[in-house]
Amino acid sequence: MDFAYSERCQQYRERVSRFMDEHVFPAEADFFAEVAANRQAGNAWVPTAVVETLKEKARAAGLWNLFLPESGDGAGLSNLEYAPLAELMGRSPIAPEVFNCSAPDTGNMEVLARYGSPQQQERWLKPLLAGEIRSCFAMTEPAVASSDATNIEARITRDGDDYILKGRKWWTSGANDPRCKVAIFMGKSDPDNADRHRQQSMILVPMDAPGLKILRHLPVFGYDDAPHGHAEIEFDDVRVPASNILLGEGRGFEIAQGRLGPGRIHHCMRLIGLAERALQLMCRRASQRKAFGRLVAEQSVTMERIADARILIDQARLLTLNAAWMMDTVGNKAALKQIGMIKVAAPNMACQVIDWAMQVHGAAAMSDDFPLAYAYTSARSLRFADGPDEVHRNQIAKLELRAQLPR
The missing domain is CATH 2.40.110.10 (Butyryl-CoA Dehydrogenase, subunit A, domain 2)
Structure with missing residues (x-):
């Protein structure tokens, strides 16, 4: 069990991180401003020039379809290699689409790549891989x-x-x-x-x-x-x-299970990236504000929360990397329990870390001056998406009982 980043993964991490710093983060404010302008003009459902321009740059940089190992149009990365890249993308709400790695397209492209007929792939998969639709x-x-x-x-x-x-x-x-x-x-x-x-x-x-x-x-x-x-x-x-x-009549549930496994890895790693950004914002804010004669960062409750956030994020990352490693080595079905575990752990972790970051920001956290309110809604919604916590916990418990009890 080795979670060390491969040389190929590390190279992509450096390239994605550099692209995020140079292009994605500086464009976030312009993206939301463009959406707001479209909304005010009466139609919010207009693709933004900001993201379309960034997509062209990402594709030209060879940072495109990184999630899909089965297709010659992807990077050929394993789940374990792609997971750290998804974490980096998760730090920004616009990044996944920029790299053509956003849900639900990723899951749908995986379905078409694995189960689609040549005709279906020609009509739908090719333009999806190209980012045209x-x-x-x-x-x-x-x-x-x-x-x-x-x-x-x-x-x-x-x-x-x-x-x-x-x-x-x-x-x-x-x-x-x-x-x-x-x-x-x-x-x-x-x-x-x-x-x-x-x-x-x-x-x-x-x-x-x-x-x-x-x-x-x-x-x-x-x-x-x-x-x-x-x-x-x-x-x-x-x-x-x-x-x-x-695939054929009666195969829908089978396809759904095949679709959701990798998607859950992607969601969880993006949530870890989101939590990392929240922790970064919390540390910066706490180091700039004073309360009761001391920096907020020096208050014991803040220090405890920063420490706990670091622990929770790293725990979730290791759980997720373990699930990705198992999917690569023994297959999605054998990794069912591990996939369920991360789907419970990562959204709950992100909600908690973002909540602590919001407390440090005070009332400002509820505004759009900071990305925390939007981040919290994203994290909270993922406790429903791809199966609610309760379903995953039931499945985890059944698998654990089966493993623990004598046969």
């Missing part, structure tokens, strides 16, 4: 507890050479973006199958398909996350060719 993943539903994916009620019904889709989805991230051209839709194609994990299928749906209607955008703790956004979508007898099915 974006995508969304339509799985969660408002009417059922979607933490149990077998609960989904949306239907995929065969009709000759087509499938007809019917259902309502929400929290479909990225669907508001005008560049979003395709959705991966999960629904039940065989609801009466005795094996409830064989009832679901996944199918590719063009966003301009008749019957697909975006009902509303869903703000996250008051943030609209424009131009990315999160949508509630109605699929009202949407007809798509049968050739759009992914």
Whole structure:
């Protein structure tokens, strides 16, 4: 078990870090200003010139599709090698897209690379890898507890050479973006199958398909996350060719499990990067402000929180690197417990560290003068995304009981 960064990983870390310092961090204020101007003009769902320009620079620098080992268009990095890069990207809300490494596109590209037909890859994967379009993943539903994916009620019904889709989805991230051209839709194609994990299928749906209607955008703790956004979508007898099915009928749950493993690693490492930035801001603020005759950094409660933050971040990083190492060496299925552990540990850690950083900043933390309020909403939302804490804890406990009890 060796978590030392490989020479290739270290080279990429230096290049990504330098690009972040030279281009990404200085552009954050301009990005939010451009989004605000678009919002004031009446349309927040407009791609920003700031990010599009940075994407061109990142691609020219060879820092593009770093997440995808299976494709010749990626860097060929393992999960363990990519994880530290995701951490660096997580320090900025705009960085993942700049490197074409943002969710949900990363997961959708992994699905298409692993399970897509040559025709599907030509039509959708190639433009996604090129950063020409974006995508969304339509799985969660408002009417059922979607933490149990077998609960989904949306239907995929065969009709000759087509499938007809019917259902309502929400929290479909990225669907508001005008560049979003395709959705991966999960629904039940065989609801009466005795094996409830064989009832679901996944199918590719063009966003301009008749019957697909975006009902509303869903703000996250008051943030609209424009131009990315999160949508509630109605699929009202949407007809798509049968050739759009992914892998085959009844394989949806299998694809979902394959999709979510690497995505959880990405989320967790980005959260660690976010927590690192919060800790940096906390230390700087505490070293500049005085209260009761002493710097805030000299107050014992602040010192304890700084120390605890350092411990929590490093613990989460080691857990995540261990999960990435296991995925690389024994596969996603064997690493199921470790993946579940980091998905609980990293968001909770980030929420706590950001909360402490906010306390040091006082009332200023609630404003947009600092990135902490937005960072907290991002971290808190990830205690729901890719499965809530409770689901992961149940799975971890079952796996641990199975390992501990005599057979």
